[in-house]
Amino acid sequence: MPRTTMEDVAREAGVSRALVSLAYRNAFGVSEATRRHILEVGERLGYVHNRVAAQLATRGSSALGVFLQDLHNDLFAGLYDGIREVAEEHGRELVLAIGSRDEDRDAASLTTLQGTRVAAIVAAGLRLPDAEALTHSARTPLVAVARRIPGVDSAYSDNLVGARLATEHLLALGHRDVVFFANPPADGYRDRGRGYEAAMAGAGLRPRTVVTSYAREEVAAEAARLFDAVDPPTAVFAHNDQAALGVLDLLHARGLTPGADVSVVGYDNSSISSAPGTALTTIDLHGRDLGRAGARMAIARTSDPDAAPALEVSDPTLVVRRTTGPPPR
Amino acid sequence: MPRTTMEDVAREAGVSRALVSLAYRNAFGVSEATRRHILEVGERLGYVHNRVAAQLATRGSSALGVFLQDLHNDLFAGLYDGIREVAEEHGRELVLAIGSRDEDRDAASLTTLQGTRVAAIVAAGLRLPDAEALTHSARTPLVAVARRIPGVDSAYSDNLVGARLATEHLLALGHRDVVFFANPPADGYRDRGRGYEAAMAGAGLRPRTVVTSYAREEVAAEAARLFDAVDPPTAVFAHNDQAALGVLDLLHARGLTPGADVSVVGYDNSSISSAPGTALTTIDLHGRDLGRAGARMAIARTSDPDAAPALEVSDPTLVVRRTTGPPPR
DNA sequence: GACAGAATCTAGAGCGCTCTAGATACTACT
DNA sequence: AGTAGTATCTAGAGCGCTCTAGATTCTGTC
Numbered sequence: 001m002p003r004t005t006m007e008d009v010a011r012e013a014g015v016s017r018a019l020v021s022l023a024y025r026n027a028f029g030v031s032e033a034t035r036r037h038i039l040e041v042g043e044r045l046g047y048v049h050n051r052v053a054a055q056l057a058t059r060g061s062s063a064l065g066v067f068l069q070d071l072h073n074d075l076f077a078g079l080y081d082g083i084r085e086v087a088e089e090h091g092r093e094l095v096l097a098i099g100s101r102d103e104d105r106d107a108a109s110l111t112t113l114q115g116t117r118v119a120a121i122v123a124a125g126l127r128l129p130d131a132e133a134l135t136h137s138a139r140t141p142l143v144a145v146a147r148r149i150p151g152v153d154s155a156y157s158d159n160l161v162g163a164r165l166a167t168e169h170l171l172a173l174g175h176r177d178v179v180f181f182a183n184p185p186a187d188g189y190r191d192r193g194r195g196y197e198a199a200m201a202g203a204g205l206r207p208r209t210v211v212t213s214y215a216r217e218e219v220a221a222e223a224a225r226l227f228d229a230v231d232p233p234t235a236v237f238a239h240n241d242q243a244a245l246g247v248l249d250l251l252h253a254r255g256l257t258p259g260a261d262v263s264v265v266g267y268d269n270s271s272i273s274s275a276p277g278t279a280l281t282t283i284d285l286h287g288r289d290l291g292r293a294g295a296r297m298a299i300a301r302t303s304d305p306d307a308a309p310a311l312e313v314s315d316p317t318l319v320v321r322r323t324t325g326p327p328p329r
Numbered sequence: 330m331p332r333t334t335m336e337d338v339a340r341e342a343g344v345s346r347a348l349v350s351l352a353y354r355n356a357f358g359v360s361e362a363t364r365r366h367i368l369e370v371g372e373r374l375g376y377v378h379n380r381v382a383a384q385l386a387t388r389g390s391s392a393l394g395v396f397l398q399d400l401h402n403d404l405f406a407g408l409y410d411g412i413r414e415v416a417e418e419h420g421r422e423l424v425l426a427i428g429s430r431d432e433d434r435d436a437a438s439l440t441t442l443q444g445t446r447v448a449a450i451v452a453a454g455l456r457l458p459d460a461e462a463l464t465h466s467a468r469t470p471l472v473a474v475a476r477r478i479p480g481v482d483s484a485y486s487d488n489l490v491g492a493r494l495a496t497e498h499l500l501a502l503g504h505r506d507v508v509f510f511a512n513p514p515a516d517g518y519r520d521r522g523r524g525y526e527a528a529m530a531g532a533g534l535r536p537r538t539v540v541t542s543y544a545r546e547e548v549a550a551e552a553a554r555l556f557d558a559v560d561p562p563t564a565v566f567a568h569n570d571q572a573a574l575g576v577l578d579l580l581h582a583r584g585l586t587p588g589a590d591v592s593v594v595g596y597d598n599s600s601i602s603s604a605p606g607t608a609l610t611t612i613d614l615h616g617r618d619l620g621r622a623g624a625r626m627a628i629a630r631t632s633d634p635d636a637a638p639a640l641e642v643s644d645p646t647l648v649v650r651r652t653t654g655p656p657p658r
Numbered sequence: 659g660a661c662a663g664a665a666t667c668t669a670g671a672g673c674g675c676t677c678t679a680g681a682t683a684c685t686a687c688t
Numbered sequence: 689a690g691t692a693g694t695a696t697c698t699a700g701a702g703c704g705c706t707c708t709a710g711a712t713t714c715t716g717t718c
Contacts, residue, residue: 003389003674005673005674005675006674006675007674007675015697016697016699017674017676017699018676018677018697018700019696019698021677022697025676028695029696029697030697031695031696031697034696034697048443048468048469049444049675050446050673050674050675051441051444051445051675052381052384052385052389052444052673052674052675053385053673053674053675053676053703054674054675054676055381055675055703056381056385056673056675056702056703056704056705057675057676057677057702057703058675058676058677059703059704060332060381071403071406071409072403072600074401074403076400077400077401080400080427084427084429095424096425096426096427098409098425100413111377112380112422114377115377115379115380115381116380116381117379138375139377140377245605248605249605251605252605252606271401271601272600272604275574275601275604275606275607276574276577276578276580276581276606276607277577277581277587277605277606277608278604278605279606332704334703334704334705335704336705344667344668345667345668345669346669346704346705346706347667347668347669347670347706347707348666348667348668350706350707351667358665358667359666360666360667363666363667379703379704380705381703381704381705382704382705382706383705384673384705385673385703385705385706386672386673386704386705387705387707388673388706
């Protein structure tokens with residue numbers, strides 16, 4: 001079917017195409033009466049303003065691209081909230097790309113966003129190697145959120161501080177044997193392990209690390225191995241909430257009470273950690289604020305492409321719920 | 330900065346613009362050697378294929394628009410998984426729009442998607458009135474997912490069946506006084522209440538409905554009022570998991586044990602309902618399958634715009650966890 | 659070596675808009 | 689009435705691509 005174009009509206013309304021264009025962008029220089037008339041004719045003809053053509057004519061848009069790694073993790077929902085708020089305050093549209101299971105496709109997602117000629121990209125949870133991210137940022141300004149990429153604008157929460165906070169909370173409760181459940185090794189997410197090790201070393205204790213997968217079931221299996229061994233720990237610090245849930249699953253299965261028999265701390269303060277009956281002690285990295293910072297940096301970057309890479313670091317906070325308590329005697 | 334265009338690549342590679350175009354779309358009719366050469370020159374010049382211009386030239390894309398109501402509700406993450414799977418199988422790209430708090434903006438989101446000239450829109454959790462949705466579907470094919478809109482392609486789960494399943498589960502356990510926590514009245518989401526009422530009537534029992542808000546805290550407050558009254562029920566069926574969590578929050582605060590003192594059933598089987606310690610009995614509407622069905626219908630619609638509106642109804646299933654049990658004596 | 663047919667490549671129009679530069683209509687003055 | 693100044697409107701070029709139709713080169717065959 002032949003789509004209604006601006007030309008059609010112009011002809012029907014008895015004005016020039018340029019004027020219709022102005023009317024639809026409610027720009028100055030169109031009398032109120034004419035604007036109303038034009039919009040009404042447009043409505044009648046079922047005209048929808050074609051942003052593809054508009055973008056081509058303006059050589060790229062002012063929109064921001066947003067990359068979110070995983071919709072199942074509601075940390076990203078929080079980050080998105082922040083990004084959207086700032087975008088709205090500045091009248092910027094958003095174009096989204098979602099990461100897939102396959103991390104290698106993150107690069108393709110970025111290229112797609114660049115292909116839509118967004119002004120800048122805010123990427124939350126990008127799994128690309130630093131160097132590759134840097135290459136991409138040369139084409140379209142890139143802001144890394146919730147991760148630090150050297151040479152690229154980054155808004156992140158200090159994982160060193162968070163991990164320390166979590167570990168020291170457990171130590172203060174009297175735990176001596178705290179095991180860290182680490183994520184699979186990947187760029188940019190090592191600081192949680194380092195913070196844990198620093199805190200343990202500071203207390204003169206020997207760190208113990210278990211490397212786990214991302215899947216909750218597999219984490220539970222790891223935990224089973226750990227708690228069936230001769231020297232089960234009294235506390236576990238997990239690199240994120242999802243992993244902590246895996247540990248809790250195992251404790252439940254074993255009939256152990258979190259916070260009494262074994263203490264568990266997660267990381268992210270995702271909504272699931274506040275579930276009644278779960279009440280996971282965790283680290284909140286204030287996703288919404290992080291998102292806001294990232295969007296602000298992206299917008300700043302569009303007006304000053306050559307400024308030095310900016311950095312915004314924030315401190316996470318400890319959220320104490322019911323999965324932590326003194327060790328049993 | 331002047332962007333690198335296809336023209337630039339063509340000149341540098343010593344070929345025509347048209348050939349570069351063919352190479353970038355890896356179409357037939359380009360020799361392997363030339364294609365490689367062109368792509369390599371493009372890479373060197375930092376060229377990114379401009380899909381905006383490409384789309385204009387092809388008069389609209391084959392991409393599917395996707396509307397998701399709320400990123401914080403991981404039901405939508407499941408729907409999206411299904412949509413994406415099918416889109417990938419058919420080589421379709423996706424353009425996303427996310428609903429905002431303000432439901433009135435759903436219409437604007439649809440218009441934006443239409444403006445990008447997607448081939449069709451898959452809308453999950455649209456809050457628009459039926460009539461308005463119908464108007465939109467006249468401009469760009471629309472598929473409603475997880476909701477039924479008369480006259481519009483719809484892929485949905487039968488809420489009547491689900492609500493019946495939930496209620497009958499409670500009745501089978503021996504409950505006589507089951508209260509329904511309804512969502513705020515809105516188009517298209519009434520069947521859960523109807524299913525509940527039907528099941529109660531079938532057992533010769535009087536239905537009791539409490540209308541609640543969407544916020545978990547407010548639901549908890551409603552629940553407080555209910556359980557502080559003279560005749561607290563022995564079971565609650567909530568219109569969705571979020572509301573069920575509100576009820577569980579209140580039970581926790583009152584020191585009541587879900588599944589023993591009071592039974593609770595939710596709806597959606599969102600990930601939070603499986604949290605250890607929460608273990609909410611709920612209704613699973615198989616979001617991924619629903620998403621798949623929606624995407625399939627959208628693609629079918631693009632090849633046959635004038636077929637009668639299609640309908641795909643699936644039956645939800647009951648997931649029994651630990652918040653339901655026989656009533657206390 | 660000539661020729662048909664396939665493989666590979668190119669010129670140029672056109673997608674639907676925005677933008678620049680300028681035309682025209684309308685005021686309010688002198 | 690004449691004119692400057694403002695408000696409103698228009699013509700036409702151009703954004704960077706794809707597509708159609710046709711040109712050119714490369715095969716293999718007799």
